[in-house]
Amino acid sequence: MVKTKFFVDNNGISTFVINRPEKRNAVDYEVMTSLEKAISEVKANPHIKALVITGAGSQAFCSGGDISAFHALETAAEAESMLKRMGRILYELLILPKPTVALLNGTAVGGGCEIAIACDFRISAAHSEFGFIQGDLGITTGWGGGTILFEKLRYSDAMEMLTSSQIYSVERAKQVGFLSYVTSYQELAMRCEEWLLPIITKPSAVLTAYKQMPIAKWSQVGLWERMEAEIDHCSLLWESEEHKQAVNNRLQKKA
């Protein structure tokens, strides 16, 4: 089964699907490569007006990094190589000069929440749940998502989401500003198109000019450099006994 899908509809709305429902749409190196290519295509193709990222099935949007693929990374240097690769992909997603939507078809945890916060908008099915669970694994966010969250949510709400590692319902996630809109799973795709149509019918130059406003600010405040610092912190914690134990516990649960 192909791990990702990418297609463009007649309105110029492109959709990237993480197609690993059997692994709750976990991100491995192949998914990273496909997402990198999709973002480049959206950026370069003038006929593409927007990018929607979603997951296959109804159980998960994305469960973050693929534990089976990444648990072999032992040293800080090995971890940093993976984390920085995905961190750069999420930075390119963040600064993409076209509207981006995380279409939350189900649960998003760990790096799944980091992908979601890198998008302009988050539209969720009513049953989805969200959690920056990295803290429970003895690490921090490691794809730059914590740094981005502090840019998009109120300080105290971002700090609570990150440090508590709690699982948020759609109601609580909407209340803290993590979600843009909530609808039924059945109407998710239709509501997403309704959301985007009044935006993508504006001239591309208008949309690009608006996106350049936060991009300029992020450049001035060194957002990428701050994301790199987050990645460095996560890399160092990757070697901790707490992280190793948490991952082994998770893998043993599977066994």
Ligand SMILES: CC[C@H](C(=O)O)C(=O)SCCNC(=O)CCNC(=O)[C@H](O)C(C)(C)COP(=O)(O)OP(=O)(O)OC[C@H]1O[C@@H](n2cnc3c(N)ncnc32)[C@H](O)[C@@H]1OP(=O)(O)O
């Ligand atoms: C900086 C990013 C950072 C990193 O890269 O380390 C992270 O993303 S850290 C966070 C890593 N992710 C997790 O720890 C999430 C682990 N998964 C879960 O908590 C649950 O699976 C959940 C809540 C996403 C869904 O729960 P549900 O009960 O619906 O499913 P199961 O737990 O029974 O899992 C079904 C099936 O999927 C496999 N699975 C789920 N998540 C992952 C994952 N992240 N990597 C690899 N595989 C995953 C799970 O092992 C089961 O497979 P099976 O072969 O059927 O046992």
